[in-house]
Amino acid sequence: MTARVAIVGAGPIGCAAAAFLVRAGHAPAMWSPTAGRLRRDRDAATVACTGALQGKVEFELLDSPDRLADFPVVLVCLPANAYAAVLGPLNAGWRSGQHVVVSGALSLAPLWIAAAAMGVQVTGWATTLTTAHFQQDGLLHVNPLRSRIDMATVGAAGAASARQTCAQLFGERFVAADSLLAPALANINPIAHAAEVIPNLTRMESGEAWSLFGNFTPVVGRLAEGLDRERRAVAMAFGLELPSLQQHYARSYHVPQGPLHTMAAAIVRNGMSPNGPAVLEHRYVLEDAPFGLAFLEALGGVADVRTPVLTACLSLLAAAYARDFRADNFLLDALGIPGTAVGTLLARCAAAASPASRAR
The missing domain is CATH 1.10.1040.10 (N-(1-d-carboxylethyl)-l-norvaline Dehydrogenase; domain 2)
Known part of the structure; x- marks a missing residue:
């Protein structure tokens, strides 16, 4: 089943996540305050991949952070030093029932998001889906997906539901822990x-x-x-x-x-x-x-x-x-x-x- 997922962040990890979602038949969209490496064509962006993924992938590029509220799942792919400037304002716009997933969550950021956005399910991953980097020629070099990603969640839906959502998007590689400290450490x-x-x-x-x-x-x-x-x-x-x-x-x-x-x-x-x-x-x-x-x-x-x-x-x-x-x-x-x-x-x-x- 095709899933609608929004990605916050246009760095190598955000772009790699979008590429894997596209190849799996899903419909990702991306919002970023900066997206300089993306090839844009109106409301679409294209990334050329090499490594574990080959060829070009295209996905929707959102023109406003307000549109993130339209997506049931939002994957945050930001460095932690952008949390305050980027996630801080976004925290006021999450809607009840959304599932916000923080890739490579540091410093218990899911607790901070959950405290600011009532009714939102917030999941923290211990690491990123993969490793990736932009080459000098502009190609995105993507390594294979990690075989295991530890995660924990806070919210009414619970750990089993959050793990199932992550697995539906990226495969059976997620191990749910009963403490947000586990993925943080x-x-x-x-x-x-x-x-x-x-x-x-x-x-x-x-x-x-x-x-x-x-x-x-x-x-x-x-x-x-x-x-x-x-x-x-x-x-x-x-x-x-x-x-x-x-x-x-x-x-x-x-x-x-x-x-x-x-x-x-x-x-x-x-x-x-x-x-x-x-x-x-x-x-x-x-x-x-x-x-x-x-x-x-x-x-x-x-x-x-x-x-x-x-x-x-x-x-x-x-x-x-x-x-x-x-x-x-x-x-x-x-x-x-x-x-x-x-x-x-x-x-x-x-x-x-x-x-x-x-x-x-």
């Missing part, structure tokens, strides 16, 4: 990106072209492993046992598990490594430092879990950028996370508890 992008960019900040500043996984050396691997241990320790303090970074890479890039630097080499051999950032003002820092690292550090404080590697990386980035990334995360105060108790936060995040699912 399962998102490995902040720790992976911190480990990848910190040793390469001068490359970014100089505008060099460099392979993200081609430069994933044993040093980067050790830093990533240290950050991952702390992420999983924080999760355990909240009763959650989560997949490791190695497991995530195996599922996302379809390479054998092993030391992280050897997995990175396999990703490069398979032609799935994008280039690393060529500018300092990149979401790997501007999004992931405040809404990923600072969020993990705050949760560690709530649960009395030490995070020395994570704190060091966050402080190093703050010094390099002369910027207080902790203060950039407005959701920490909006959700009252500092100073809360473990039990209180668990209770708030279990609003969508499903007896048939358990966070894992």
Whole structure:
């Protein structure tokens, strides 16, 4: 059955999601405050794909955010540092009964949306559907869909209904958890990106072209492993046992598990490594430092879990950028996370508890 889905965000992930929906026979539409890479023809947009998807796909381009209310399902594909500017105004326009899905949700954003929009089902995914990037020739390189995406939801429809909706759109790859903390802590992008960019900040500043996984050396691997241990320790303090970074890479890039630097080499051999950032003002820092690292550090404080590697990386980035990334995360105060108790936060995040699912 053809589904009508609106996508918010015209970056690589939003465009890849639209392409997969079109190929599955659905009818996506997209709204974005900026959509510079899209080829437009009146109310339609075209994206040329390579990789796991080949050829051109066309979908509707919405001329106003007001039209998002016409769609039963809205998939948000935005970096977290755009939440306040883009999602903030949209929160006033969601209608009761809509299902808003946040791809790669950071910092418990679904709780914030649900509090602002009564009667809306809000689902958070731990990661994105796939990895994708625009090449220099304008083609969108799309990797295969991830084999597993952890998710949780808040709203009257419940976890089973939300998981079914996601599966109808993108296939049986979704694992429903009974706490919104599960997908929030399962998102490995902040720790992976911190480990990848910190040793390469001068490359970014100089505008060099460099392979993200081609430069994933044993040093980067050790830093990533240290950050991952702390992420999983924080999760355990909240009763959650989560997949490791190695497991995530195996599922996302379809390479054998092993030391992280050897997995990175396999990703490069398979032609799935994008280039690393060529500018300092990149979401790997501007999004992931405040809404990923600072969020993990705050949760560690709530649960009395030490995070020395994570704190060091966050402080190093703050010094390099002369910027207080902790203060950039407005959701920490909006959700009252500092100073809360473990039990209180668990209770708030279990609003969508499903007896048939358990966070894992």
